[in-house]
Amino acid sequence: xxxxxxxxxxxxxxxxxxxVAVFVLLGVFGPLxxxxxxxxxxxxxxxxxxxxxxxxxxxxxxxxxxxxxQLLHGARxxxxxxxxxxxxxxxxxxxxxxxxxxxxGFVDEAIMRVVDIFLAFPGxxxxxxxxxxxxxxGLPLFIAALCANxxxxxxxxxxxQVLSLRERDYVMAARALGASTPRILFRHIAPNLIxxxxxxxxxxxxxxxxxxxxxxxxxxxxxxxxxxxAMLEQGTxxxxxxxxxxxxxxxxxxxxxxxxxxxxxxxxxxxxxxxxQRGRA
Amino acid sequence: xxxxxxILRRLGLGLLSLLGVSILVFLFLHVIxxxxxxxxxxxxxxxxxRQKIEQCMGLDVSMPEQxxxxxxxxxxxxxxxxCPDPKGKPTVAALIGDAFPHTVALALVGLxxxxxxxxxxxxYAALRRGTWFDTLAAIGALxxxxxxxxxxxxxxxxxxxxxxGWLPGPFEVGPTAIILPxxxxxxHLMAMLARxxxxxxxxxxxxxxxxxxxxxxxxxxxxxxxxxxRNAIMPVVTVAGLQFGSLLSGSIIIENVFARPGxxxxxxxxxxxxxxxVVQGCVLVIAASYVLVNIAVDVAYGLIDPRVRRx
Numbered sequence: 001x002x003x004x005x006x007x008x009x010x011x012x013x014x015x016x017x018x019x020v021a022v023f024v025l026l027g028v029f030g031p032l033x034x035x036x037x038x039x040x041x042x043x044x045x046x047x048x049x050x051x052x053x054x055x056x057x058x059x060x061x062x063x064x065x066x067x068x069x070q071l072l073h074g075a076r077x078x079x080x081x082x083x084x085x086x087x088x089x090x091x092x093x094x095x096x097x098x099x100x101x102x103x104x105g106f107v108d109e110a111i112m113r114v115v116d117i118f119l120a121f122p123g124x125x126x127x128x129x130x131x132x133x134x135x136x137x138g139l140p141l142f143i144a145a146l147c148a149n150x151x152x153x154x155x156x157x158x159x160x161q162v163l164s165l166r167e168r169d170y171v172m173a174a175r176a177l178g179a180s181t182p183r184i185l186f187r188h189i190a191p192n193l194i195x196x197x198x199x200x201x202x203x204x205x206x207x208x209x210x211x212x213x214x215x216x217x218x219x220x221x222x223x224x225x226x227x228x229x230a231m232l233e234q235g236t237x238x239x240x241x242x243x244x245x246x247x248x249x250x251x252x253x254x255x256x257x258x259x260x261x262x263x264x265x266x267x268x269x270x271x272x273x274x275x276x277q278r279g280r281a
Numbered sequence: 282x283x284x285x286x287x288i289l290r291r292l293g294l295g296l297l298s299l300l301g302v303s304i305l306v307f308l309f310l311h312v313i314x315x316x317x318x319x320x321x322x323x324x325x326x327x328x329x330x331r332q333k334i335e336q337c338m339g340l341d342v343s344m345p346e347q348x349x350x351x352x353x354x355x356x357x358x359x360x361x362x363x364c365p366d367p368k369g370k371p372t373v374a375a376l377i378g379d380a381f382p383h384t385v386a387l388a389l390v391g392l393x394x395x396x397x398x399x400x401x402x403x404x405y406a407a408l409r410r411g412t413w414f415d416t417l418a419a420i421g422a423l424x425x426x427x428x429x430x431x432x433x434x435x436x437x438x439x440x441x442x443x444x445x446g447w448l449p450g451p452f453e454v455g456p457t458a459i460i461l462p463x464x465x466x467x468x469h470l471m472a473m474l475a476r477x478x479x480x481x482x483x484x485x486x487x488x489x490x491x492x493x494x495x496x497x498x499x500x501x502x503x504x505x506x507x508x509x510x511r512n513a514i515m516p517v518v519t520v521a522g523l524q525f526g527s528l529l530s531g532s533i534i535i536e537n538v539f540a541r542p543g544x545x546x547x548x549x550x551x552x553x554x555x556x557x558x559v560v561q562g563c564v565l566v567i568a569a570s571y572v573l574v575n576i577a578v579d580v581a582y583g584l585i586d587p588r589v590r591r592x
Binding site: 113114116117120121122123124125128129130132133206210213214217218219220232233236239240245248249251252255256257259260263264 | 294297298299301302305306309310423424426427428429430431432435436439443526527529530531533534537538548549552553557560564567568571572575
């Protein structure tokens with residue numbers, strides 16, 4: 001348990017954790033502290049494209065809506081979406097990975113071939129392919145599309161861990177004492193999966209937000225008001241407007257903040273919890 | 282595992298993946314809620330019009346038969362026809378054939394750029410561990426990983442095309458027009474590879490055989506560039522090869538930003554027009570090229586390093 005003592009964590013973990021905490025706090029309280037309302041009812045055509053000022057810290061957009069308020073509402077959307085997607089992906093992936101690793105043999109082989117098929121879609125391609133079929137994708141389908149390849153990473157991590165854990169003496173002892181398979185899996189093996197899964201969770205938070213932003217940018221987003229991706233899409237279309245670069249930069253910085261936070265925290269946790277993996281990108 | 286068996290197994294698994302990929306791509310159209318005929322025909326279509334679309338898309342026969350026809354379209358290398366009115370329009374394969382070279386060129390130049398930047402950066406950072414250069418390179422790499430592609434692309438355009446006027450902007454196709462988009466496509470990979478190179482070099486530099494090389498009086502230049510780099514570079518090059526597919530899919534966004542022709546532009550246009558056979562074809566071709574590149578990288582790695590074949 002020495003790993004959990006304070007002071008043994010790298011700066012990467014601390015910086016990442018603080019950045020994640022800022023994101024989570026703004027996601028929870030952001031809409032409450034936002035200085036102006038957002039959405040179609042907040043349109044104010046007298047104040048379109050306002051520059052940065054004391055009343056609008058980050059100016060306003062093409063319909064006169066306050067940029068800072070949009071960012072704060074966007075933080076809520078991003079937090080909700082990533083939590084849901086990461087939660088679902090982790091649950092499905094870990095379960096499948098544990099089954100594969102524990103069963104071995106044919107079951108393992110079959111599951112890993114399915115994993116291979118999902119891995120054959122690089123990057124966003126799978127998400128795009130799923131969202132593309134529906135004219136106006138709703139939020140549930142959008143979440144499903146993000147989970148469609150999200151689970152694969154968890155399955156691989158969990159399988160690898162279980163493959164080695166199941167050969168340990170203490171698991172053998174539990175089996176000899178007559179423990180049932182579910183009991184061995186959940187009582188004896190699952191606790192040892194927490195650390196590697198935590199690393200994966202941390203890394204995938206950033207991925208989900210980047211994927212959401214990319215899909216929104218391509219016009220395939222969930223059609224929800226003021227996601228960061230939708231802001232970025234709007235912002236890049238008027239990057240050319242003199243004195244109006246900060247809008248796209250603000251949304252881009254928000255996305256980069258979370259991706260950076262997730263990477264710092266994930267890398268730091270991995271170094272700490274699994275020293276063998278140190279430095280592997 | 283002997284080399285022949287290794288290659289056969291890898292090829293077999295790859296073909297299996299490809300079959301799975303085509304099943305999945307086929308299923309998207311049929312399992313995901315939303316009727317493609319409705320979306321193509323709109324609300325006011327007459328039953329005859331609907332029937333025509335259904336026939337054109339081959340949706341009027343049973344599911345297994347549809348899948349068989351789909352595989353047939355792959356086998357006869359047309360990848361299907363455009364609906365609702367295929368007459369006089371090029372086949373899906375012809376469209377993809379026109380677009381594919383543009384995307385491959387973009388991805389290749391992006392890959393080349395990523396490797397050429399990442400290796401010197403990573404090696405130098407490893408040699409100068411803990412100095413300001415190392416710190417700066419680490420910050421640069423993290424920024425490269427964090428900055429969203431769809432912000433980097435427009436920013437590059439803004440600086441180098443609008444503000445400075447050094448490089449050509451969107452819609453242009455000359456040889457210099459590929460520089461900015463390739464930079465945007467390759468940045469993420471460059472950052473990843475630089476970090477990998479650094480950590481691989483740091484690890485190798487601590488090995489005993491390098492101490493031996495130094496002890497027998499080899500100049501530092503030979504120790505680093507010949508002895509250390511050879512061992513450090515293998516995993517980096519492998520990852521670079523395996524990431525080629527993500528460059529292909531990253532091109533979807535960048536082609537959109539720079540208004541370049543290519544698979545990404547074709548795919549997005551097809552999605553907007555609800556041209557499902559083209560969507561299917563693009564997804565299939567990108568995924569298949571990714572699988573093929575992966576097989577090639579794995580086999581090449583197995584040829585070079587016999588230890589890999591054991592896995």
